[in-house]
Structure formats: C-alpha cells, structure tokens
Amino acid sequence: MTASDCKLTNSWISKVDLQLIGQQVGTPVFIYSQEQILKNIGRIKDAADAAGLGSRVELYVPFFPNSNPHVLKPFQELGVGILLQLPSEYRLLRKFGFDKFIVSPGHVSDEEISFWDRAGHPTFLSSLDEISHSLRTEAPSISVRIDSLESGKPGIKLSELESLADLLARHGRELDCLEVYCGSGNSLDDMVAIIEKMFTIFQTHFPNAKSINFAGGHGFVYEKWDEAEKHFDWGQYFQALRETADRMGIPEHVAFLFEPARDVLADTGALLLSVERNVITNSVGSLVVTDGSRMLMPSAQLRDRRHNVVFLDEDMREIPSGYDTKSVQAALRGRSILRHDYILPGEYPVPEGVDSRSHMLILDVGAYCATQHMEFLNIPPAAEVLVDTAGSTHLITARGDDLDKWRHLLDEQQPVKR
Numbered sequence: 001m002t003a004s005d006c007k008l009t010n011s012w013i014s015k016v017d018l019q020l021i022g023q024q025v026g027t028p029v030f031i032y033s034q035e036q037i038l039k040n041i042g043r044i045k046d047a048a049d050a051a052g053l054g055s056r057v058e059l060y061v062p063f064f065p066n067s068n069p070h071v072l073k074p075f076q077e078l079g080v081g082i083l084l085q086l087p088s089e090y091r092l093l094r095k096f097g098f099d100k101f102i103v104s105p106g107h108v109s110d111e112e113i114s115f116w117d118r119a120g121h122p123t124f125l126s127s128l129d130e131i132s133h134s135l136r137t138e139a140p141s142i143s144v145r146i147d148s149l150e151s152g153k154p155g156i157k158l159s160e161l162e163s164l165a166d167l168l169a170r171h172g173r174e175l176d177c178l179e180v181y182c183g184s185g186n187s188l189d190d191m192v193a194i195i196e197k198m199f200t201i202f203q204t205h206f207p208n209a210k211s212i213n214f215a216g217g218h219g220f221v222y223e224k225w226d227e228a229e230k231h232f233d234w235g236q237y238f239q240a241l242r243e244t245a246d247r248m249g250i251p252e253h254v255a256f257l258f259e260p261a262r263d264v265l266a267d268t269g270a271l272l273l274s275v276e277r278n279v280i281t282n283s284v285g286s287l288v289v290t291d292g293s294r295m296l297m298p299s300a301q302l303r304d305r306r307h308n309v310v311f312l313d314e315d316m317r318e319i320p321s322g323y324d325t326k327s328v329q330a331a332l333r334g335r336s337i338l339r340h341d342y343i344l345p346g347e348y349p350v351p352e353g354v355d356s357r358s359h360m361l362i363l364d365v366g367a368y369c370a371t372q373h374m375e376f377l378n379i380p381p382a383a384e385v386l387v388d389t390a391g392s393t394h395l396i397t398a399r400g401d402d403l404d405k406w407r408h409l410l411d412e413q414q415p416v417k418r
C-alpha cells in the first residue's frame with residue numbers, strides 16, 4: 001500500500017481496536033473518539049485566545065446533533081455548555097451531571113417558557129407573542145432568536161425588530177442576548193459577512209444586550225480527507241470578529257456565544273458496518289451489500305452528504321484504495337427491501353479485494369447521524385461505543401433489540417375510558 005492509499009493513517013480511528021469492537025459489540029456500531037472531541041474544542045479555544053477573545057467566547061454545543069451524554073461528557077471539564085431544545089433533554093443531561101445550558105426551544109407554549117424561566121437558563125424565544133409571555137411573568141432574563149434569513153425557521157423576523165425593541169422598552173426591560181442562526185455549513189466568507197450584520201442589529205436595536213449568540217453554521221467539508229481542510233478556519237474567523245468588533249466599537253464587556261455542532265462533532269465518529277456479500281454486479285450497476293441502512297443516519301441521503309468511506313479486510317486492516325488500485329464504482333446497499341435503502345448517496349469506488357468478509361467504515365458521522373435513527377423499515381438502532389483518551393473502549397448505547405420497533409405494542413387492546 002502506498003502512503004497516499006492509506007486514508008486512515010493520521011486519523012484517530014487508525015489507533016482504535018476495531019477487531020475488539022467487531023468481535024465484542026458487533027456491527028453496525030457507531031464509534032466515537034474522546035481525543036478528537038478534545039482536539040476540536042482545543043482548536044476553537046486556541047483560535048479565540050490568539051485573537052484576544054479567549055475571555056469573551058463561550059461555546060454551547062447543541063445536544064440534538066449527537067444526543068449521547070457519554071460522548072459529550074468532556075464538555076463538563078472544558079467549561080463548554082450544551083444547547084437544549086426540549087425539557088426531556090434537560091432532564092437527561094442533569095442526570096448525567098451537566099449544568100451549563102442555553103435553550104433554543106423553537107416555538108413553544110407559555111407553560112414551557114415558564115418551565116425554562118424556572119430552570120434559570122438563558123432561553124432564546126422566537127416570536128413577539130412568546131416574548132410577551134415572559135415579560136408578563138417578569139422572567140428573570142429575556143433573550144431572543146432572530147431569523148436573519150427571513151425564512152420559515154423559528155425566529156423574530158428582521159422586520160419585527162423595531163416592534164421588539166418597543167415592547168421591551170414598554171416593560172422597562174433590556175435584552176440579555178440575541179441569537180441569530182444563519183443556516184448550516186457556511187463558508188468562512190459567509191460567516192464573516194454575517195458578523196457585521198449581527199453587530200448592526202445589536203447597535204441599532206439592542207445596544208445594552210450583554211451578549212451576542214452567533215449560533216452554528218460553521219462549515220465542515222465532508223469530502224476532504226485532511227483534518228485541516230475539513231474544519232472551519234476559526235483562526236481567521238475570530239481575527240475577523242475581533243477586527244469588526246473593534247472597528248464598530250462593540251463594548252468589551254459584550255460576550256460572544258457560539259453553538260457549533262458539525263465542526264466540533266462530525267469527525268469524532270465513524271460507523272463500522274459489515275459487508276455481507278461479494279460485490280453484486282447486474283445490468284443496472286454494482287452493489288456493496290452491508291448490514292447498514294439509511295435509517296441509521298437518514299440525513300446523509302436527505303442532505304446529499306458525501307461521507308468518506310474506507311473498506312477493511314477481515315482483520316480490520318485498511319484495503320488499499322487510490323489512483324493505482326483497481327476498483328469498481330458501486331452503490332452502498334442497506335439491509336432492507338426498500339428501493340432507496342442506500343446508506344450514502346451515489347456510488348463509491350470499491351477496491352478489488354472487498355468481499356463478504358470485509359467491513360466498511362463511514363467517516364465523520366459524529367453529528368446528525370446516530371441521533372437521527374428512524375424506525376421506519378423496522379431496523380433497530382446501532383450500538384454506540386466511546387474510545388476514551390487512554391484508548392479504552394466503552395459500550396455507551398446497547399444495540400437496539402430486534403423487536404425495538406414494537407416495544408410499545410400492547411399484547412391486548414386496552415379500552416380507553418373516562
């Protein structure tokens with residue numbers, strides 16, 4: 001194998017005992033690296049420090065893109081908070097010892113707003129109506145979510161900002177924090193352009209706010225192999241933030257919040273599957289038959305996300321794949337009958353040597369993957385394991401039972417009575 005053929009050489013996954021996981025846990029299994037989480041948070045913090053923003057930058061990683069508290073546990077030590085959207089998430093994470101939260105709940109009832117006010121964590125409300133409730137009940141702090149795209153996303157629209165400022169003034173209240181989510185996977189230039197827009201909203205409407213929440217949307221390039229090329233350039237971004245804040249005269253006491261998900265989580269996970277048969281070639285094309293399913297991580301197909309893939313032999317050694325290896329273009333078949341059950345979109349080069357003893361690794365599945373498991377097609381959820389910084393492997397989610405889909409099915413019909 002030439003160096004260029006070894007795709008995993010510099011990746012954390014090359015140090016993981018995949019044979020142990022395959023034998024003891026089986027496939028399909030999501031594998032996460034604690035080391036990579038620490039590295040990804042470290043990269044952002046170092047960039048903030050380098051721009052002189054270390055004390056002003058606060059990170060809150062959303063819970064919904066990877067909803068396993070074991071995976072997120074290192075955040076407790078790192079001072080990284082969690083972004084919540086549901087009371088059930090809060091209950092679960094409290095049980096696991098998390099206590100630093102912000103809440104972006106979408107549109108919710110008055111009862112739920114009061115729940116979050118009692119919990120005492122900054123809650124970003126999405127409409128004038130919802131904010132009116134918090135003002136009526138004299139909530140301890142008021143924060144809002146703004147939809148800068150004027151889209152269907154929950155959020156106060158730009159055209160409503162003046163009404164919001166008037167409403168707050170009538171109640172003699174100031175905004176604590178404003179959150180603007182500007183869409184996912186933006187380029188560095190897009191994100192830099194948004195900084196000025198947000199500072200303008202702050203200065204025009206809420207100059208006394210204590211913090212500004214830039215939310216997520218920091219791009220991650222799934223198709224790249226090199227770590228430096230995959231990740232968002234936080235170094236340049238924070239420099240631009242610093243310069244823009246100075247130029248526009250944003251007061252030093254204003255904190256900057258961020259809610260990155262894919263940049264922090266995507267490359268902390270890999271999905272290990274078994275290849276079930278030798279490659280099938282028919283008049284329509286070629287297929288690799290796996291024990292995966294698009295139901296394990298539906299967003300790859302939905303968002304047309306091209307994850308990198310590596311094939312392994314029966315001993316879990318990487319099978320060479322590069323310009324000088326023979327390969328066939330094949331679709332990656334999931335294990336259900338459904339026509340569209342391909343775990344990833346499109347075709348992938350499958351190197352010679354892949355057969356019914358092989359395995360397949362799908363990379364960069366730490367965000368928006370296991371958490372999106374769907375029950376349609378009756379496929380049970382995959383197991384999840386975590387590899388800690390000492391290299392030890394821990395089972396953190398048991399594999400779904402074969403009868404999982406029907407776990408709430410009653411043996412007998414129960415009459416519903418008054």
Ligand SMILES: Cc1ncc(COP(=O)(O)O)c(C=O)c1O
Binds near residue numbers: 181183184262263
């Ligand atoms: C409110 C909010 N914050 C943060 C994120 C994370 O975004 P990303 O994965 O682009 O970092 C999302 C993603 O949908 C979001 O809705």
